[in-house]
Amino acid sequence: METNPFIPVIVPAIIGGVCWVVSWRLWNRHAPNEKGAWGGAIAFALGFFAAHVLVSGWPPFPGRKAADWLPYLGLVAATLGTSERYWGRMIITRLPVMLIMSAALTGVILRTPLTGQWEGALWYAYLLVPTLIITVVWQALERMARSNPGSSIPLACWAWTACVGVACVFSASAKLGQLGGGLAAICGAAVVLAWWSPHLKLGEGAIAVLVPLVGGLLLQAYFFAEMPLITLLLLAAAPLVLLVGERRSIVYSAKWKAALLRLGLVLLPGLAAIGVAFVSYQRVDTSSKYNYYENYDGESAYTY
């Protein structure tokens, strides 16, 4: 489906904005609903679903390909995000939930190669490594999002998702790029609203949906499109670089300074990832895909 390329960006931003305004009751700028964190989970899940419908049409259920499943996985993650205050405050309950969700996401997105192409140690590696990376990124970002209300973390998440979207475009998938753009737009709405009401935060809800969705996009971009491994690793590491911003000197500096520093910390690996993807995309594969002189599964051709 081809719509105006701005529509899959504008619509998720509006959906996300409405969810945040309603859940946090942001019309009361200085005393919003402090229990409104669940709205962020709904914002990302519904916004992403809308972006998917606008880019690729309504996803069939059960999904046939990985891309069909991601919007539904977003809804599953939203149920976790909206109830996070009940399971997410103690590491003993949080860690198993995060691991199960990350493993389920990896298993569903990589379902086709896991069931037909990979075996043995490779099978375990391709299931476990992404599961662990998603869990680590989720845990790190969640921790920072809880302790840093305001526009600083949403701005860093906007930069991260925007870099993911652009890198996907240079990995031969405009569709994944547009979906990354949709996530960036939802983060953008959060930046504006958190600037208006600095109580707003992404912790205890939004991150539980954002990280699995970005993880799902990156898994598709690497395994099914042309995303280089270095780009994948840089984008996966970008939120972890934010941990540098947790130094006391930065946390207690002026908010605009901390926000700019966090933005720079994410953009550094993010832009490097885009650069690597761009250079890789420009490189033309000159090796023949098809050996003219081979025939009958490798035997020499009789004539040509």
Add this chain to the structure above:
Amino acid sequence: MNRKFGIATAVALIFAMPVLAEDYKIDRVHSHALYRTMHLGTSWSYGSIPDMSGTLSFDANDAAKNSVSVTVKPASVMSWVPGRDKHLAGPDFFNSKEFPEITFKSTSWKKVDNDTYEVTGDFTMLGVTKSITAQVEHVGSGTHPQSKKPIIGFHTEFTVDRSEFGMNYGIPEGAGPEAREVHIIFAIEAGQV
């Protein structure tokens, strides 16, 4: 005398047996999977998927014995623009890493006239299987000058609606069926196994 009669009878029986369908293997070098799609409602855009393999059984006298199985690997898609090839092979179109093969397996053959058959079969792309019917032309048969084995050639063109296979990318909103249709051409040469 009896021995000679026995041999003659056996030879006569062999020739009197109904002709069996012969098995052939697709010659990749001389076979082509091509497609054409409408671009912006103004022109035909052509492409090729050269990595093609498969088998066929053919009996000119009894179409019911015929069968064909063709597999093409969309990772090899060529549109003569390298950047576009990557895009076509990726998740937006053929999604060739998640679905490495496009297949066609015949389920029935009907003879229409001397050299034309109506072949029905299962066409599978992007994990979706649809039954399609195509007019297949038997282009010719002969003997390969070097292998000295029988060779045979067929040609067909049929149309699929790519949106039915979940390939929706780039279809303009509100566009007519021509924007979704992909015309697929199989030009097959096969040598006897």
